[in-house]
Amino acid sequence: MAPSRRKPLALRLFLYGFIIVWFIAAAFPFAWTLWGSFKVELDFFSINNWTDALTGPRTEAVHGGAFTGAGYRGAWIQEEFWRSVLNTGLVCIFVVCTSLTIGTLGGYALSRSNYKYVFWLLITALIFRAIPQITLVSGYLPVFFDWNVWGFLPTAIIVLVAINQPFTLWMLHSFFESIPKELDESAKVDGCTQFQAFRQVIIPVMWPGVITTGLFSFLLAYNDFAVTTMVLAEQNRTMVPAIAAFLGTTQTEGNVMFAVAAVVSATAPLFVLVMFFQRQIVSGLTAGAVKG
Amino acid sequence: MKHRTFFWSFLPTALAMLFFIAFPIASVVLQSVFVPHEAVFTESENCGPFGCKKITTVDLEATEDLRAEKPWGRFSGLEIYKDRGHLAFTEVSEAWKSSESFGAFFSELGNLPFYRAMAFTLVYTFTVTPSLIVLGFIIALAVNSLHARLKGLMIFFSLLPMIVTPLIGSLILFWMIDSRGILGSALQWLSGDPDLSLKASTPLMWISLIVYGIWHSAPFAFVVFYAGLQTVPQDTLESAQIDGASRWEQVRYVVIPHLMPLVSFVALIQLMDNFRVFEPIVGFNAEAHATSLSWIIYNDLGGETRQLSAAATTSVLTIIGVAILLSPVLVRTWRDFKGRT
Numbered sequence: 001m002a003p004s005r006r007k008p009l010a011l012r013l014f015l016y017g018f019i020i021v022w023f024i025a026a027a028f029p030f031a032w033t034l035w036g037s038f039k040v041e042l043d044f045f046s047i048n049n050w051t052d053a054l055t056g057p058r059t060e061a062v063h064g065g066a067f068t069g070a071g072y073r074g075a076w077i078q079e080e081f082w083r084s085v086l087n088t089g090l091v092c093i094f095v096v097c098t099s100l101t102i103g104t105l106g107g108y109a110l111s112r113s114n115y116k117y118v119f120w121l122l123i124t125a126l127i128f129r130a131i132p133q134i135t136l137v138s139g140y141l142p143v144f145f146d147w148n149v150w151g152f153l154p155t156a157i158i159v160l161v162a163i164n165q166p167f168t169l170w171m172l173h174s175f176f177e178s179i180p181k182e183l184d185e186s187a188k189v190d191g192c193t194q195f196q197a198f199r200q201v202i203i204p205v206m207w208p209g210v211i212t213t214g215l216f217s218f219l220l221a222y223n224d225f226a227v228t229t230m231v232l233a234e235q236n237r238t239m240v241p242a243i244a245a246f247l248g249t250t251q252t253e254g255n256v257m258f259a260v261a262a263v264v265s266a267t268a269p270l271f272v273l274v275m276f277f278q279r280q281i282v283s284g285l286t287a288g289a290v291k292g
Numbered sequence: 293m294k295h296r297t298f299f300w301s302f303l304p305t306a307l308a309m310l311f312f313i314a315f316p317i318a319s320v321v322l323q324s325v326f327v328p329h330e331a332v333f334t335e336s337e338n339c340g341p342f343g344c345k346k347i348t349t350v351d352l353e354a355t356e357d358l359r360a361e362k363p364w365g366r367f368s369g370l371e372i373y374k375d376r377g378h379l380a381f382t383e384v385s386e387a388w389k390s391s392e393s394f395g396a397f398f399s400e401l402g403n404l405p406f407y408r409a410m411a412f413t414l415v416y417t418f419t420v421t422p423s424l425i426v427l428g429f430i431i432a433l434a435v436n437s438l439h440a441r442l443k444g445l446m447i448f449f450s451l452l453p454m455i456v457t458p459l460i461g462s463l464i465l466f467w468m469i470d471s472r473g474i475l476g477s478a479l480q481w482l483s484g485d486p487d488l489s490l491k492a493s494t495p496l497m498w499i500s501l502i503v504y505g506i507w508h509s510a511p512f513a514f515v516v517f518y519a520g521l522q523t524v525p526q527d528t529l530e531s532a533q534i535d536g537a538s539r540w541e542q543v544r545y546v547v548i549p550h551l552m553p554l555v556s557f558v559a560l561i562q563l564m565d566n567f568r569v570f571e572p573i574v575g576f577n578a579e580a581h582a583t584s585l586s587w588i589i590y591n592d593l594g595g596e597t598r599q600l601s602a603a604a605t606t607s608v609l610t611i612i613g614v615a616i617l618l619s620p621v622l623v624r625t626w627r628d629f630k631g632r633t
Binding site: 007011015018019022023025026027029030032033036044045046047050053101102103105106108109110112113115119121123124125127128129130131132133134135136137138139140141142143158159161162163165166168169194195219222223225226229230240243244247256259260263266267270271273274275278281282285286 | 297438447448449459470472539606614
């Protein structure tokens, strides 16, 4: 908006106040949990005084310092959270690579074809995108039990790739639409086949869109709870179902701090991701909106 | 592009969606009209010196045979749909007959698991979606008026609640609103009631879940609206200023109409996502106060018993719900498509 008139003081105060409130609402929970994860449970969940979580008198009494890594040690070593971290890493890498490979081919084909079925395929993808994932899981389980593929990482990877496809297709389709068709048409006039045109003309310019889509595939795989908790066996759990399992088992044993430490560990990579890819995430979120 | 090339490029993704989305939906529908076979019992008489006893034993072989012969189970039609755990026709009609007012009828319905979940899912979807659109819009307006350097910082922090895993985000908030957590203590202090616990009260739990939902999704609306604000036509805005429009009138008659397509986009995405609300209920440990359709499916599938038919039936009902929710959008897209060709 062109600032041709200065905003009145009251409006400016209101806007700044609002920004500060929202900033606190968005950032404070993470800062608080990060700080608290280095305390003992009686400080983080303090009965007599909330300032205990800041100063940590009981942490000092038990561990001799205001901070302790006991929660992290318990989660990572005692409860073997590192296994889940490893599993999440594997799942994310394979899901992103596979869904980008087949999604790029499919999205490119959709954007370069002007037959009627393209519309129907896109609508089908939209409907598939709307269906809650957990409803599909009840369709998978009997088959997975029958074929003895329940519980393994590859199963979860394939399922996540498939669930990811509708979204990936929509995003890459609208991205390829924004690359001028003349580019590969002219390559075809010069004697390239469709595939050669794709490889030599489109692939060099498609990376920004592919990276943005890849980020969202990564987030879907990383954040998934419905599928991974139902499809993976206990020893193959990824981070999110592992944290959910912590709540069941360790809360009763008084080890809530293990879960707090695990939650902080799982949030850290997302922090780094937003820091480096903020621009891509924002452009990805708005890509669909500007198109649609 | 030739049909042939299209076919081969699209095949992998089509197969993935066919096998892991379309077939499961079909299988869910089938499972919901079949129930597992009961074990086959044989009765035999066991006679000893002290008289005869009738013994029923499970005929393992016959049971296996039956299962192998009809792997889907016993056809039951819409039986599961009508039972107490789902649409509960008998219970609903009884409640209708016996209760004197609508209030009493609805509180009777609240005791049936499916209707209880439906009530929360709908309330959640239709309170969170409009609130997050309004909140996202105000944040976008406010951030847009900031200095350029602060904008980037605000966008970074605003993205966090949305990017973070829903289960983890809800746990972080849940630990804060715990009666021994910082927000829980603050609320106790504000209300002057030292025993106040959000976990113990149904309305407070619903409010917490809704607040979580808004916190989680408002950034999405914010980012989309913020991008839209950058493309507001400056000429229109200036002519409105010259015509003497106040700040509010500029927003009301220039900015909001410009953003309207984005509002419907955000509403569509958020209706779909909020209807599947599930993780916050697990994270908030709220199932005693609030359940959702997705949570019922999760609950039926998990645990030792794995009630596949019950879960499948709820799944079908949920998919029907999504279809009803989406139908206006689909009808409109269809009309647009008809109009173009």
